[in-house]
Amino acid sequence: MKFGGTSVKDAEAFSRVAGIVSNQKDDIPIVVTSAMAKVTDALLDAFEIAKNGNSGDAFSSLEEHFERHKAVAEELFDKPRQTAFLAELDLAKEELSGLLLRVERRSLPLQMLKDAIVSYGEQLASRLLAEVCKAKGLNARQVDSRRVIVTDDEYGSAKPIWDETEKFIQLELNTLLEANEIPIMGGFIASNRSGETTTLGRGGSDYSAALVGAALRAKEIQIWTDVTGVLTCDPRICSDARTIDVLSYDEAAELAYFGAKVLHPKTIQPAVDYEIPVRVCNSHQPAERGTMVLAESEIAPNRIKSIAHKTGITILRISSARMLGSYGFMSALFQVFDRFRTVIDVISTSEVSVALTLDNTDSLDKVVKELERLGDIEIEHENAVICVVGEGLRASSGLASKIFSTIEDINISLISHGASSVNLTFVVKEEKVGEVIKRLHESFF
Numbered sequence: 001m002k003f004g005g006t007s008v009k010d011a012e013a014f015s016r017v018a019g020i021v022s023n024q025k026d027d028i029p030i031v032v033t034s035a036m037a038k039v040t041d042a043l044l045d046a047f048e049i050a051k052n053g054n055s056g057d058a059f060s061s062l063e064e065h066f067e068r069h070k071a072v073a074e075e076l077f078d079k080p081r082q083t084a085f086l087a088e089l090d091l092a093k094e095e096l097s098g099l100l101l102r103v104e105r106r107s108l109p110l111q112m113l114k115d116a117i118v119s120y121g122e123q124l125a126s127r128l129l130a131e132v133c134k135a136k137g138l139n140a141r142q143v144d145s146r147r148v149i150v151t152d153d154e155y156g157s158a159k160p161i162w163d164e165t166e167k168f169i170q171l172e173l174n175t176l177l178e179a180n181e182i183p184i185m186g187g188f189i190a191s192n193r194s195g196e197t198t199t200l201g202r203g204g205s206d207y208s209a210a211l212v213g214a215a216l217r218a219k220e221i222q223i224w225t226d227v228t229g230v231l232t233c234d235p236r237i238c239s240d241a242r243t244i245d246v247l248s249y250d251e252a253a254e255l256a257y258f259g260a261k262v263l264h265p266k267t268i269q270p271a272v273d274y275e276i277p278v279r280v281c282n283s284h285q286p287a288e289r290g291t292m293v294l295a296e297s298e299i300a301p302n303r304i305k306s307i308a309h310k311t312g313i314t315i316l317r318i319s320s321a322r323m324l325g326s327y328g329f330m331s332a333l334f335q336v337f338d339r340f341r342t343v344i345d346v347i348s349t350s351e352v353s354v355a356l357t358l359d360n361t362d363s364l365d366k367v368v369k370e371l372e373r374l375g376d377i378e379i380e381h382e383n384a385v386i387c388v389v390g391e392g393l394r395a396s397s398g399l400a401s402k403i404f405s406t407i408e409d410i411n412i413s414l415i416s417h418g419a420s421s422v423n424l425t426f427v428v429k430e431e432k433v434g435e436v437i438k439r440l441h442e443s444f445f
Contacts, residue, residue, distance in 0.1 A: 035121025
């Protein structure tokens, strides 16, 4: 059971989570928690302030978040438990203060320090949740995720070393499960082989839960969030968006990648490998079934399950007569993106040009400079990718026609269809994204 930051944002939320865990205690759940809402961002901001030479201000900026943890303890714990947690909080403050000073002085690699600092959100939240569960009479125990999830040295976005991770998870957690103890872990955090703290990248708490679930061959991986499952589209755009009962792994992966914030793309993989169902639930409405993600799902009557979108997209067009009838051009093109570690979302090609989309433009200038050796470059900012997802889309005659006739008066910059059997993707100007999604949602749902 993985709980997101909004599910543990204050004393009432922690209490609610303990209740949800208690309702499933007969199944002996393993609990993975994110940091309290807003804490990860605050720790990242503090790191930046310290990096700019002011570790004192950086530490002060965290005070309100220390107070939030303290408030939960004061509201939900008896005096002895309160005293024990506050002593731990004081120790964490001391360690954070020292780490921020090291950032200011640059006495260790900054990426290493950044992961160490940002890990405190999950460390404190898991400690707090373990104590809340104990106070509610549950046989719970905090487990430091850094003891069981082993990664490479890629700070900020580390990749788990599966064989070692699987072995350590089984060794550490099976012992607790056999003793009917409920393990409570911080998501997102891990350690490398040297024991240094690493993180799995933003949204990595879902990934932590999937790794643990896969290692223990869990009956189900539950992702608890603040919406009831995966919806037919973003409810902020269409208030009548509704919960999808069942998705396939392929559908969920496409939705996650193209902006449906409920699932992190990497979450799906460990579950897929061991065919473990993933359920997306709402911690505010625990009785609702939510969305079940399975190896296969039924084809929807209208073929479409959901419409996802991602804004802030840049289109790059590379045109070159040298492409005509030559080989090696695409290889040279991809090598440029590989060199600057820039991810391509959508790609479309013709005989003499390639159009592709990027959502991370940090290295855009360097990428463009290199690409100019290959051909003429056009750049177009402020676009949005819209991704229509459903099993059997590629094999459905007339569906693309219905989609595009619904928005026939809106200019489409790029289309990708056929690469995946479950996804039709196209690009429009950012300002049109709301209108496009409303029209499609009304037409298909």
